[in-house]
Amino acid sequence: MPDRPAPDGPLVLGIETSCDETGVGVVRGHTLLADTVASSVDQHARFGGVVPEVASRAHLEAMVPTLERACETAGIRPGDVDAIAVTSGPGLAGALLVGVASAKALALALGKPLYGVNHLSAHVAVDQLEHGSLPEPCLALLVSGGHSSLLRVTDVTGGGADGGGVDPMGATIDDAAGEAFDKVARVLGLPFPGGPHIDRAAREGGTVTIDFPRGLTGRRDLERHRFDFSFSGLKTAVARWVEARERSGEPVPVADVAASFQEAVCDVLVRKALDAATSDGIEDLLIGGGVAANSRLRAMAVERAAAAGVRVRVPRPGLCTDNGAMVAALGAEMVARGRTPSALDLPADSSQPVTTVLV
Numbered sequence: 500m501p502d503r504p505a506p507d508g509p510l511v512l513g514i515e516t517s518c519d520e521t522g523v524g525v526v527r528g529h530t531l532l533a534d535t536v537a538s539s540v541d542q543h544a545r546f547g548g549v550v551p552e553v554a555s556r557a558h559l560e561a562m563v564p565t566l567e568r569a570c571e572t573a574g575i576r577p578g579d580v581d582a583i584a585v586t587s588g589p590g591l592a593g594a595l596l597v598g599v600a601s602a603k604a605l606a607l608a609l610g611k612p613l614y615g616v617n618h619l620s621a622h623v624a625v626d627q628l629e630h631g632s633l634p635e636p637c638l639a640l641l642v643s644g645g646h647s648s649l650l651r652v653t654d655v656t657g658g659g660a661d662g663g664g665v666d667p668m669g670a671t672i673d674d675a676a677g678e679a680f681d682k683v684a685r686v687l688g689l690p691f692p693g694g695p696h697i698d699r700a701a702r703e704g705g706t707v708t709i710d711f712p713r714g715l716t717g718r719r720d721l722e723r724h725r726f727d728f729s730f731s732g733l734k735t736a737v738a739r740w741v742e743a744r745e746r747s748g749e750p751v752p753v754a755d756v757a758a759s760f761q762e763a764v765c766d767v768l769v770r771k772a773l774d775a776a777t778s779d780g781i782e783d784l785l786i787g788g789g790v791a792a793n794s795r796l797r798a799m800a801v802e803r804a805a806a807a808g809v810r811v812r813v814p815r816p817g818l819c820t821d822n823g824a825m826v827a828a829l830g831a832e833m834v835a836r837g838r839t840p841s842a843l844d845l846p847a848d849s850s851q852p853v854t855t856v857l858v
């Protein structure tokens with residue numbers, strides 16, 4: 500690491516391969532210089548979900564071209580960077596391994612410090628590229644195909660006084676929110692990944708006509724699971740409703756079912772996120788992950804947060820889904836806050852705990 504990073508922040512290259520996106524990002528401090536993503540989503544579509552082995556192979560093929568394109572876009576050579584950051588977990592084991600091995604090779608060859616970082620914290624840190632320094636504490640609602648969590652963030656690098664900084668308040672006890680979108684889309688005959696299709700169907704002519712269940716919001720559930728989520732009952736309720744329609748020979752009103760399902764998901768997410776924030780005196784809510792691209796979630800969060808006296812930050816949709824810029828953004832923060840780099844034998848950890856921000 501150079502003694503003095505450039506005055507406008509450290510130059511960091513970030514690598515993300517935890518699921519089906521090969522992402523390479525380059526940032527200088529809070530400034531985004533390149534965000535290159537190669538997705539293998541088309542190869543998984545016919546299976547209705549991500550196939551781990553297919554994802555790993557696609558990462559292998561995409562890594563070098565994606566790296567080259569990112570450096571070209573940023574106008575840098577790999578040797579210019581102050582540090583390399585990589586998602587070390589959580590995610591698919593084989594997919595993570597490709598990114599971690601690539602990052603190690605780069606760090607070793609270039610003689611640069613390496614930071615193995617947590618994917619979830621990276622989803623939080625990416626907002627700095629759009630809205631500037633993160634307010635700490637903030638409450639992060641992370642919703643994607645793989646995770647649904649409420650996190651209390653006091654230090655996004657995990658360098659808090661007691662080694663903490665990113666503390667879970669709640670999480671899904673079954674399906675992730677994005678997973679529910681994908682499964683319901685399948686029931687409705689919409690393509691994978693289903694989130695954007697449900698969003699569009701709901702927006703273009705959908706009306707909330709069906710009162711689908713709101714998981715873990717009953718009085719007794721709230722005692723044990725106040726900040727946890729459950730979407731599997733909702734998914735089953737939608738499937739039953741559609742089956743009953745089909746049995747009776749009536750057409751399925753796809754747009755209305757999509758709008759009603761989406762309303763149920765967003766209602767629970769926003770309600771619990773604002774409850775968590777206000778119960779803890781936190782005034783800033785940050786929403787990230789692929790589902791944060793949902794137009795209804797964004798509108799509902801802004802509207803209800805204003806009424807609760809909470810500010811909302813949501814990165815633009817392209818930064819909400821998995822990408823390398825988010826990893827670079829967290830890496831830059833690690834450098835800026837003087838965190839000790841990872842050892843070169845750092846593992847890829849498919850179940851890395853959310854509290855382990857840096858390995």
Ligand code: KG4
Pocket residue numbers: 518642643644645646676677678680681692693694695698788789790791792793794819820821
């Ligand atoms: O963050 P992400 O790209 O990858 C994971 O870490 O999972 O999130 C992908 C998920 C998918 O389940 C997809 O259906 C969902 O995000 N998604 C959406 C929207 N755009 C993507 N869900 C609802 N509305 C959207 N507009």
Ligand code: ZN
Pocket residue numbers: 618622643645788789820821
């Ligand atoms: Zn993600």
